[in-house]
Amino acid sequence: MAPFPLNLVQLLGSPQYFIVYLFIGFAFGAVLELAGFAVSSKLAAQFYFKDLTVLKVMFTAIITAMALIFLTSGLGILDYNLVYVNETYLIPGIVGGLIMGAGFILGGFCPGTSLVSAATLKIDGIVFALGAFFGIFLFGETVSTFETWWNSTYMGRFTLMELFNTETGVVVLAVMIMALLAFAGAELAERYVGKKTEKQPRWRYGAAGGGIALAVAVLIVGQPTNADKWNAIASVNQPKLDERAVFVHPGEVLQYMNDRKIVTMLVDVRSEADYNLFHIRDARHVPMDELNSIVEEFHALPDNAVVFVMSNDEEAATAAWRYLVAESVVNVYILEGGVNNWLATFGEGEAETVSAIDSTGTDALKYSFAMAYGDQHPAASPHADRFELTFDPHVVLTLKRGPASGGCG
Amino acid sequence: MTTLSSTQPQAEVPAKTKAARIARPYMHPYAAGILLGLVLFGAFFITGNGLGASGGMNRLVVVFEDALFPAHIDRTPYLISMAGGDRNPLENWVVFVTIGTIIGGFTSGYLNGRVKVEIVKGPKVTNRTRLFWAFVGGTLMGYGARLARGCTSGQALSGGAVLSVGSWAFMLAVFGGAYMLAYFVRRLWN
Numbered sequence: 001m002a003p004f005p006l007n008l009v010q011l012l013g014s015p016q017y018f019i020v021y022l023f024i025g026f027a028f029g030a031v032l033e034l035a036g037f038a039v040s041s042k043l044a045a046q047f048y049f050k051d052l053t054v055l056k057v058m059f060t061a062i063i064t065a066m067a068l069i070f071l072t073s074g075l076g077i078l079d080y081n082l083v084y085v086n087e088t089y090l091i092p093g094i095v096g097g098l099i100m101g102a103g104f105i106l107g108g109f110c111p112g113t114s115l116v117s118a119a120t121l122k123i124d125g126i127v128f129a130l131g132a133f134f135g136i137f138l139f140g141e142t143v144s145t146f147e148t149w150w151n152s153t154y155m156g157r158f159t160l161m162e163l164f165n166t167e168t169g170v171v172v173l174a175v176m177i178m179a180l181l182a183f184a185g186a187e188l189a190e191r192y193v194g195k196k197t198e199k200q201p202r203w204r205y206g207a208a209g210g211g212i213a214l215a216v217a218v219l220i221v222g223q224p225t226n227a228d229k230w231n232a233i234a235s236v237n238q239p240k241l242d243e244r245a246v247f248v249h250p251g252e253v254l255q256y257m258n259d260r261k262i263v264t265m266l267v268d269v270r271s272e273a274d275y276n277l278f279h280i281r282d283a284r285h286v287p288m289d290e291l292n293s294i295v296e297e298f299h300a301l302p303d304n305a306v307v308f309v310m311s312n313d314e315e316a317a318t319a320a321w322r323y324l325v326a327e328s329v330v331n332v333y334i335l336e337g338g339v340n341n342w343l344a345t346f347g348e349g350e351a352e353t354v355s356a357i358d359s360t361g362t363d364a365l366k367y368s369f370a371m372a373y374g375d376q377h378p379a380a381s382p383h384a385d386r387f388e389l390t391f392d393p394h395v396v397l398t399l400k401r402g403p404a405s406g407g408c409g
Numbered sequence: 410m411t412t413l414s415s416t417q418p419q420a421e422v423p424a425k426t427k428a429a430r431i432a433r434p435y436m437h438p439y440a441a442g443i444l445l446g447l448v449l450f451g452a453f454f455i456t457g458n459g460l461g462a463s464g465g466m467n468r469l470v471v472v473f474e475d476a477l478f479p480a481h482i483d484r485t486p487y488l489i490s491m492a493g494g495d496r497n498p499l500e501n502w503v504v505f506v507t508i509g510t511i512i513g514g515f516t517s518g519y520l521n522g523r524v525k526v527e528i529v530k531g532p533k534v535t536n537r538t539r540l541f542w543a544f545v546g547g548t549l550m551g552y553g554a555r556l557a558r559g560c561t562s563g564q565a566l567s568g569g570a571v572l573s574v575g576s577w578a579f580m581l582a583v584f585g586g587a588y589m590l591a592y593f594v595r596r597l598w599n
Binding site for chain 2: 004005006008015018019020021022023024025026027028029030031032033034035036038039040041042044045046047048052053056057058059060061062063064065066068069072078080082083084085086087088089090092093094095096097098099100101102103104105106107108109110111112113114115116117118119120121122123124125127128129130131132133134135136137138139140141143144147150155157158159160161162163168171172175183201204207401
C-alpha cells in the first residue's frame, strides 16, 4: 500500500500529532512572509497589472505541488484516494469567490496573508484580520437562513480529470503549460504597465523546463490502476484471503447489522435479478463495474463503520473485496459462503418460499423463490434470538489514515 | 508608508535600537512559489490535508461564541459540528496550521527585519480610510471564505494543486471579482 499519507494519529498519538500541523503552518506562514504577502499594497498591485507577485507565487506553488503529488501518486508512494480533494459545491463556491475577490481588492489581503501581516505588526493587517473574524462570525449566524442553497450544486470529489474525461498526466501538463504562459504574460504586464525595469534571473527558464519535465514524467508514469494498486499490496492482503481471516460468518454479520454503535454497510455485487429475488435487509446493490462509484463515499464513512461485501457464493465478493481494499477502503469483509450460506443459515423453516436447487454455475444462487421477495423475505432480516449460532469473530476495526474531513475544517 | 513604487522594503539603516534590523528584500516570486509549493506538497504528502487559514480562524471565533453562548451554539446546525455539546472547536488540524502560520510569519518577518508597526496603504488615502476599508474587506473575505468553504489557502492553493473542479472555479471567481472591482477602487491603492 502506498505508504503516504501517514497515519499520524497512530504514529504520534492524539493530540500529539497536531504538532505536525503546527510545523506545516509555521513553514506556510514563513513562506508567505518571505514572498512579501504581509504587505497589502504588494498584494493589491496584482489587480492593476503592476506587480504580479500574487499570481506568480500562487501558481508556481500550485504547479509545483500538483506535479509532485501526481508523480508520487503515479509511482505508488502517495495514495491519491487518501488526499483530501475539496468537494465541489459549484455555485456557492463561485459566489463566495466573487465576494472574496471584492474583499481582496478593498481590504488588500486574503485571510492567510492577513494573519502574516498582523504577525508582522501591520495595523491594516490586524484590522483586516479582525474584519475577517467578524465576517466569519456573521456567516455562522446567517447560514441557517440559506442552508439549502449553500448545500446546492454539490458534485462531491470532482476533479478536472473527470470533467475533461482525460488522463491525469494530460491535465497536469496542460495546467503546467498554461501557468508558464500566464507567467510570461505577467512579466510583460509588469514591464509595460508596471514599468519594472529590473532584470529577471535566468534560472527561471531552467525552472520552467524542470516543471515541464516533471509534468511529462507524470504523463509517462501514469496513475496506478486498481490492478496495480492490488499488486502493490497483494503480498500483505492475499494471505488474509488464503487464511480466510476476512470471511465473516453470517451470524457475525447479523450481529453487526443489529449493533447500533456500528455503521454497517452491506454491499451486494450480484446481478440485479438475483438481488430482486432476495437480498439482505439494507444491502446495497452495487454491480462489480460500478464499485468505483462507492469508493469516495466509503472513504468518508466514520471510524466505526464496517463493510461486508457479498455475492451468491464467494467468488465475485472476493473480487470486490480486492477492489475496495486496493482503493484503500478500510474495514472491508466478505460474507462467508455468500448469500447461499446466509439462506442456509437463516432460511430454515421457510421451506415454502425457499427451496434448494442444484446449481452448476459457480457463484450462482442455489435457492429458488416463488416470487421476487427483495428484502421482504423473513430471511432478509432474521431475528438474532431465534438462531443459536457459534462462530469465531473475525471483524477487527482499524483506524483510517488520511483526513476525515478536510478543506478549511 | 509603502507605496506601489516601493514594494521592495527600503534598506534604511535603523539608527535607534539594536533590535531593529535592516529589512531584507523579498524572495523572488518564483523561488517563493516553489518553496510554497514544497510546503503544500509536504502537507499533502505527510497528512493528506492541504493548507488552510479561514477554517482555523472560524474555530477561533467559535471558541469565543461557545464560551459566551454555549446554548446558542447547540441550536445552530453549522456551529454544532464545530463546538456542539462538549466538543472542543480547537481540536482540529486547521487550528494548528493557523497558529503555526502566525508564528511562522512573525519569525520570518523578525529575522528579515520586517516586523514594524505601520499602516500599509496607497499614497492617496488617509489612515482612517485605509483601516475602514481593511475592516470591510476583511468582513467580506471572512464571509465569502466560509460561503465558499475555504479561502485562498484552503480552496485555491490546496484544491488547485489536487485539481478539484470547484477549487479552480472558485479561484477564477476570486480573481474575476477582484479585477472587476479594481478599477472602481483604484484610488485606494494608486
